[in-house]
Amino acid sequence: MKKIKLESVFNEFTLMGIAVSGAFYLGEYWEGIAVILFYLIGEWFQHKAVHKARSDIKALLDVRPETATVIYNNTYKITVPEKVQPGETIEVKVGEKVPLDGFLLEDSASFNTAALTGESVPRTLYKQEEVLAGMIASDKVVRIKVNKPYDQSTLARILTLVQDAAERKAPAELFIRRFARIYTPIVTGLAILVVILPYLYSLIKPEFIFVFDDWFYRALVFLVISCPCALVVSIPLGYFGGIGAASHKGILFKGGNYLDAITQINTVVFDKTGTLTQGVFSVQAISAAEGVSQKELLQLIASIESFSNHPIAKAIVKYAEEQSISLNSSLKITEFAGYGIKAVTNGKEVYVGNTRLLSKYGISFPYEISDMTETIVLCAMENKYLGYLSLADTPKPDAVQAIRELKDLNINNIQILSGDKQTIVSNLAEKIGVTQAFGDLLPEGKVAHLEQLKANSENRVAFVGDGINDTPVLALSDVGIAMGGLGCDAAIETADVVIQTDQPSKVAEAIKIGKQTHRIVWQNISMAFGVKLLVLLLGAGGMATMWEAIFADVGVALLAIFNAMRIQKWKE
Numbered sequence: 001m002k003k004i005k006l007e008s009v010f011n012e013f014t015l016m017g018i019a020v021s022g023a024f025y026l027g028e029y030w031e032g033i034a035v036i037l038f039y040l041i042g043e044w045f046q047h048k049a050v051h052k053a054r055s056d057i058k059a060l061l062d063v064r065p066e067t068a069t070v071i072y073n074n075t076y077k078i079t080v081p082e083k084v085q086p087g088e089t090i091e092v093k094v095g096e097k098v099p100l101d102g103f104l105l106e107d108s109a110s111f112n113t114a115a116l117t118g119e120s121v122p123r124t125l126y127k128q129e130e131v132l133a134g135m136i137a138s139d140k141v142v143r144i145k146v147n148k149p150y151d152q153s154t155l156a157r158i159l160t161l162v163q164d165a166a167e168r169k170a171p172a173e174l175f176i177r178r179f180a181r182i183y184t185p186i187v188t189g190l191a192i193l194v195v196i197l198p199y200l201y202s203l204i205k206p207e208f209i210f211v212f213d214d215w216f217y218r219a220l221v222f223l224v225i226s227c228p229c230a231l232v233v234s235i236p237l238g239y240f241g242g243i244g245a246a247s248h249k250g251i252l253f254k255g256g257n258y259l260d261a262i263t264q265i266n267t268v269v270f271d272k273t274g275t276l277t278q279g280v281f282s283v284q285a286i287s288a289a290e291g292v293s294q295k296e297l298l299q300l301i302a303s304i305e306s307f308s309n310h311p312i313a314k315a316i317v318k319y320a321e322e323q324s325i326s327l328n329s330s331l332k333i334t335e336f337a338g339y340g341i342k343a344v345t346n347g348k349e350v351y352v353g354n355t356r357l358l359s360k361y362g363i364s365f366p367y368e369i370s371d372m373t374e375t376i377v378l379c380a381m382e383n384k385y386l387g388y389l390s391l392a393d394t395p396k397p398d399a400v401q402a403i404r405e406l407k408d409l410n411i412n413n414i415q416i417l418s419g420d421k422q423t424i425v426s427n428l429a430e431k432i433g434v435t436q437a438f439g440d441l442l443p444e445g446k447v448a449h450l451e452q453l454k455a456n457s458e459n460r461v462a463f464v465g466d467g468i469n470d471t472p473v474l475a476l477s478d479v480g481i482a483m484g485g486l487g488c489d490a491a492i493e494t495a496d497v498v499i500q501t502d503q504p505s506k507v508a509e510a511i512k513i514g515k516q517t518h519r520i521v522w523q524n525i526s527m528a529f530g531v532k533l534l535v536l537l538l539g540a541g542g543m544a545t546m547w548e549a550i551f552a553d554v555g556v557a558l559l560a561i562f563n564a565m566r567i568q569k570w571k572e
Contacts, residue, residue: 242517271465272418405508
């Protein structure tokens with residue numbers, strides 16, 4: 001009754017109630033019980049499937065820092081970020097998230113900005129440059145002068161975007177519940193006509209003998225046949241089977257409605273770092289100056305970088321070890337934050353770092369290096385330039401396969417959005433076969449780009465990402481897909497589909513499973529309506545008994561259940 005009051009008198013619950021009451025009136029108690037039982041089993045399976053999918057996903061973590069350390073007259077006070085006012089100074093320890101936007105008071109400091117921009121390279125900021133809420137202090141304790149209240153901070157705006165985008169996405173409604181609003185009143189009306197029309201006909205033709213009990217029996221048989229048991233059981237089971245099949249492949253759908261939605265996708269937009277790339281740096285090229293071998297250059301740079309904990313330094317050392325190059329550990333090291341390292345070996349000064357470091361000591365190097373957008377580590381000894389290493393985040397092994405399989409599904413509008421530099425994003429796109437790539441985007445830029453795509457009503461957009469910076473677009477897209485292995489909790493919770501294996505090629509597989517589930521569900525709908533229509537006509541004509549009604553209801557339901565379970569054995 002609660003369901004009827006909240007939604008509409010005309011739904012599958014109403015028809016089921018009438019059909020069960022009719023079965024009990026006719027003395028067919030097992031039929032009435034079976035109708036209820038099958039429906040409850042179907043509902044249980046569907047709820048079990050959704051619960052299982054959600055239980056495999058971590059609950060949404062509130063990514064906002066809960067506290068802020070404020071400095072008052074050289075004393076520390078821990079408070080909530082909402083109470084900190086612009087102009088006050090806060091302190092952030094290594095590994096902590098910055099709770100509010102502000103200006104850096106240190107000479108320089110390194111911050112992990114991946115959560116906000118998706119940039120794979122830690123960013124070095126200098127005194128009086130703006131630090132954004134959500135960044136993570138990487139190398140030292142820093143002090144920041146707050147310049148915005150909490151509700152205007154970058155992190156708070158991202159969370160607001162998630163909420164707004166989620167509100168714009170209308171919840172999907174299962175077909176049977178939409179159709180029941182038409183199906184139920186029609187069937188109920190026809191059942192009434194089964195009794196009324198013969199009675200009216202007997203008034204016109206007195207020779208026609210109207211027996212109320214006979215026609216009432218036919219009407220009740222008609223109602224039992226029309227009970228949507230096969231639909232309300234097999235449809236949830238179809239989606240349950242699709243969710244189960246996807247789970248075996250490392251793909252979690254959060255509900256059957258997303259299995260339907262993913263079949264309509266014709267545009268796929270990828271984040272870059274952590275989604276199409278591994279998020280791990282590797283040496284891509286070694287450029288040595290004349291008179292210096294690549295091996296000597298790599299050995300020198302790796303020996304010096306072995307004293308640093310920076311991700312780029314670790315990547316260089318790992319590469320040298322893979323090349324079986326021995327490292328020199330007897331070096332005197334001086335590190336300059338934001339520049340690089342100065343070392344002394346055999347009485348000679350060696351500089352390893354960025355262009356700022358060489359420029360600081362007046363060491364000339366090829367001018368074209370300043371225009372390069374890749375991550376570059378230069379090396380010089382005394383005043384002589386020796387060469388450089390270029391590093392990049394490497395594509396995932398199946399990135400090319402992911403794009404190819406999407407194109408095989410006739411999805412040709414494939415794009416990349418990233419906070420990384422445009423040249424880096426374009427290089428990756430060219431490698432994996434994507435023609436549209438957009439870099440230098442903050443979360444607001446990604447949202448604006450996706451809204452532009454969705455402005456065209458023909459576009460059905462899936463967004464694939466893994467970071468907190470992706471959560472607004474995951475919520476705004478028609479289907480949000482998150483990388484669940486290394487993805488952040490906020491992205492995983494916001495998404496509609498979670499790929500546990502972090503493989504982008506699973507996006508195409510998810511679409512294939514959705515389409516196969518969709519076919520099976522519609523096979524069941526067609527079979528149920530086809531058989532029921534035939535037996536309904538026979539029942540109205542008095543040529544079908546309650547046994548035929550049982551077959552049309554329970555028998556078709558069982559056939560539909562067996563058909564629905566085929567998806568669980570789905571193989572690509």
